[in-house]
Amino acid sequence: MSLRAVYVVWLRELIKFWREKARIVTSLVQPAVWLFVMGKGLSGFVHLHGPFSGSYTAFMLPGVMGMTVLFASIFSSVSIIWDRDFGFLKEMLVAPVPRSALVFGKILSGATVAMIQGTLVLIFSPFVGVQLSFTGVLEAMGTMFLLSLSLSGLGIAVATRMTSMQGFQLVMNFLLMPMYFLSGAIYPLQGLPTWMSAIARIDPLAYGVDALKWALIRFHQFSLSVDYAVLVGLAVVFTLIATSLFKMEG
Amino acid sequence: MTNRVMIEARGLVKRYGDFTAVKGIELEVQEGEIFGFLGPNGAGKSTTIKMLTTISRLTDGLARVAGHDVTRETDEVRSSLGIVFQDPTLDIGLTAWENLYLHGLLYGLASTEIRERADAVLAMMELQERRKDLVKTFSGGMKRRLEIARGLMHRPKVLFLDEPTVGLDPQTRARIWDYVKTLRDENGLTIFMTTHYMDEAEHCDRIAIMDQGEIIALDTPDNLKRSVGNDVITLQTANDAQAIAALAANFSITARSVQGGVQFDAEDGETFLPQLLARNLFHVTSLNLRKPTLDDVFMLLTGRTIREEDLGARDQMREAFRQRGNRR
Numbered sequence: 001m002s003l004r005a006v007y008v009v010w011l012r013e014l015i016k017f018w019r020e021k022a023r024i025v026t027s028l029v030q031p032a033v034w035l036f037v038m039g040k041g042l043s044g045f046v047h048l049h050g051p052f053s054g055s056y057t058a059f060m061l062p063g064v065m066g067m068t069v070l071f072a073s074i075f076s077s078v079s080i081i082w083d084r085d086f087g088f089l090k091e092m093l094v095a096p097v098p099r100s101a102l103v104f105g106k107i108l109s110g111a112t113v114a115m116i117q118g119t120l121v122l123i124f125s126p127f128v129g130v131q132l133s134f135t136g137v138l139e140a141m142g143t144m145f146l147l148s149l150s151l152s153g154l155g156i157a158v159a160t161r162m163t164s165m166q167g168f169q170l171v172m173n174f175l176l177m178p179m180y181f182l183s184g185a186i187y188p189l190q191g192l193p194t195w196m197s198a199i200a201r202i203d204p205l206a207y208g209v210d211a212l213k214w215a216l217i218r219f220h221q222f223s224l225s226v227d228y229a230v231l232v233g234l235a236v237v238f239t240l241i242a243t244s245l246f247k248m249e250g
Numbered sequence: 251m252t253n254r255v256m257i258e259a260r261g262l263v264k265r266y267g268d269f270t271a272v273k274g275i276e277l278e279v280q281e282g283e284i285f286g287f288l289g290p291n292g293a294g295k296s297t298t299i300k301m302l303t304t305i306s307r308l309t310d311g312l313a314r315v316a317g318h319d320v321t322r323e324t325d326e327v328r329s330s331l332g333i334v335f336q337d338p339t340l341d342i343g344l345t346a347w348e349n350l351y352l353h354g355l356l357y358g359l360a361s362t363e364i365r366e367r368a369d370a371v372l373a374m375m376e377l378q379e380r381r382k383d384l385v386k387t388f389s390g391g392m393k394r395r396l397e398i399a400r401g402l403m404h405r406p407k408v409l410f411l412d413e414p415t416v417g418l419d420p421q422t423r424a425r426i427w428d429y430v431k432t433l434r435d436e437n438g439l440t441i442f443m444t445t446h447y448m449d450e451a452e453h454c455d456r457i458a459i460m461d462q463g464e465i466i467a468l469d470t471p472d473n474l475k476r477s478v479g480n481d482v483i484t485l486q487t488a489n490d491a492q493a494i495a496a497l498a499a500n501f502s503i504t505a506r507s508v509q510g511g512v513q514f515d516a517e518d519g520e521t522f523l524p525q526l527l528a529r530n531l532f533h534v535t536s537l538n539l540r541k542p543t544l545d546d547v548f549m550l551l552t553g554r555t556i557r558e559e560d561l562g563a564r565d566q567m568r569e570a571f572r573q574r575g576n577r578r
């Protein structure tokens with residue numbers, strides 16, 4: 001019964017995602033700008049030393065995918081505020097299903113959509129010099145799904161505490177950009193000032209980006225088991241927090 | 251019809267901080283009844299509905315819907331009720347059919363049953379042609395009908411309608427009332443609805459008049475109106491003095507002379523007037539029969555009247571608050 005409810009919430013989001021194909025295409029604009037405007041522009045004078053020998057744009061690809069997952073996850077968790085303001089949430093709250101099913105459904109649909117959007121970024125790989133392998137792509141997809149579970153959970157947890165869309169955007173702007181920059185997406189996390197590496201250590205995105213780098217360009221800075229342990233742990237913790245905060249509402 | 255109690259409230263209280271929105275309501279609604287909640291904005295109608303439908307916790311008291319306790323048997327209560335909230339809750343980014351389909355799934359219907367029910371409720375609400383259209387393209391009246399259709403998908407025993415006709419044009423309002431009566435007559439559905447339109451409340455079998463969190467009167471519309479007083483008849487005659495004398499002599503009625511002619515009270519104006527005219531005691535040039543309205547009832551009980559323009563302004567404020575995210 002509650003699995004059905006999870007499925008209903010998930011299905012609703014996916015129908016709407018699929019219906020807005022324009023949104024799918026525009027979601028590729030931002031990654032393209034980062035890869036080709038930032039990446040190509042910087043690659044002239046960025047010299048990566050250390051174990052990674054590929055081009056700078058190749059280095060950026062997994063990071064840009066991580067960014068896509070980050071924004072897609074947060075964007076989908078915002079919809080819970082939208083549902084509340086426009087009433088659809090009530091239709092679900094008065095149904096004979098547990099509230100936690102609604103949160104799980106939201107998180108799962110957020111992760112599915114984020115994974116699809118992140119995977120689409122791979123169409124740029126031939127232009128940035130990344131050779132794809134089948135297992136690499138599968139690994140990347142799994143990583144993105146896992147990463148998005150925790151980011152969606154985090155987004156929903158913050159959203160339940162917010163009374164308006166504006167407030168949510170404000171909080172997220174303070175959070176998202178630093179999370180992205182300190183994730184190792186655009187520069188390797190080495191030789192940084194201590195305070196920066198300390199923050200990077202508590203950035204969930206850093207672990208996702210690290211695992212994505214391993215999947216796609218065979219380069220990593222943390223140990224992979226740490227990456228996955230952190231991602232799984234955060235997914236569980238944020239889902240639990242989101243669920244309990246959501247239950248307290250109303 | 252059996253005399254089953256479908257909705258029961260005992261000492262129902264809802265407090266928001268220091269403010270008590272609902273102050274110990276008592277009511278019983280029988281199966282197959284159309285029960286109306288009438289009162290100005292802020293009376294506590296929606297809050298009561300929210301408690302009866304498990305959306306909002308009771309501060310105190312007890313409530314049962316379809317025989318189940320709203321606090322302890324939440325899922326049973328939820329399965330047996332359908333609801334149309336005051337504010338729209340459709341997903342406008344989905345089609346009519348998708349809204350119904352997801353609702354069916356949410357209530358645990360099997361796919362074949364969902365298809366059957368969706369067809370039936372769409373037909374009933376005359377929306378078959380628009381089933382594949384996105385709800386954002388619907389008019390206000392169509393959205394309301396679709397919401398009612400959705401509320402009926404899982405064959406509820408009790409249907410709650412919170413201001414179902416507010417903001418709709420008179421024809422659409424009349425149609426929605428037709429549907430509601432059909433549902434009661436053909437399916438024996440129990441209907442609990444709120445309104446602040448006096449004229450609409452007349453359609454209900456029984457009405458509870460609510461003000462400031464309390465039920466101040468509860469009876470059939472006719473009884474309520476009778477409690478206010480008699481019908482008022484005003485006659486224009488060729489000779490008022492003669493008419494007053496004739497009324498006193500033949501019917502022992504004390505009529506008064508007013509601006510528009512001769513005025514007096516009668517218990518049952520519709521039957522009295524033909525009798526009077528048949529006697530041909532004096533020449534009547536025009537007549538006016540005014541029956542007491544529920545407005546008069548509200549006026550008598552509270553000393554105030556429900557003025558529609560006030561409601562408009564308050565509704566707008568409420569809307570503005572809602573937009574700003576002042577919720578619950």
Ligand SMILES: Nc1ncnc2c1ncn2[C@@H]1O[C@H](COP(=O)(O)OP(=O)(O)O)[C@@H](O)[C@H]1O
Nearest residue numbers: 266271290291292293294295296297298577578
């Ligand atoms: N979440 C809430 N917090 C504080 N006050 C509330 C809340 N919800 C409703 N109220 C107040 O309770 C009263 C009754 O509201 P409501 O039930 O919506 O009235 P009605 O539906 O009869 O117009 C109003 O004064 C309203 O402001």
Ligand SMILES: [Mg+2]
Nearest residue numbers: 295296297336
């Ligand atoms: Mg209301």
